[in-house]
Amino acid sequence: DAGVTQSPTHLIKTRGQQVTLRCSPKSGHDTVSWYQQALGQGPQFIFQYYEEEERQRGNFPDRFSGHQFPNYSSELNVNALLLGDSALYLCASSPMRFSTLHFGNGTRLTVT
Amino acid sequence: QQQVKQSPQSLIVQKGGISIINCAYENTAFDYFPWYQQFPGKGPALLIAIRPDVSEKKEGRFTISFNKSAKQFSLHIMDSQPGDSATYFCAASGDYNNNDMRFGAGTRLTVKP
Incomplete structure (x- = not known):
């Protein structure tokens, strides 16, 4: 039973660019949340997706956006x-x- | 945004000793208090969790003590082992807001053999 899988594992970007990160949830799970963990800090909640809609959002600017697909990946x-x-x-x-x-x-x- | 304060920042314990990590929260609407364990290069993994209707929960060598009136909770690791060396995070959330988990800043535990 695969757990939560994310890709890529590492990414280097230049200031001003755009980036897309991907997530496949654990089998049987339909809700996906994203967190940001700065070095030496605890994770901070970005947003949650359920039924392909953003349901909750933390204190992050609109530069952060997301999507959930019908297969629950995000x-x-x-x-x-x-x-x-x-x-x-x-x-x-x-x-x-x-x-x-x-x-x-x-x-x-x-x-x- | 931090609503959960965790201490100490780092902890060194001898093998077989007791590791104790403390957390305090502010929001009285929180009613779910998990502890996560994170190894380098890995995501956090749920270790043990408690709800405020009990004052203590034990799972193997891990125990959560909860003091609702003081808005504090702690993790005790009995008979600490070198394999327990990791970063531990306390967290808190409301029952209907459970994916907006508020994490502490973490405690880096080192268990010396």
């Missing part, structure tokens, strides 16, 4: 990258009714 898009966007981006999936978040191993984004 994308995180970040536009106009800033140096401060360098972080580990974590995808977590869950069954809607339960609180257990299952995290992937993340995508390490470096903005130069």
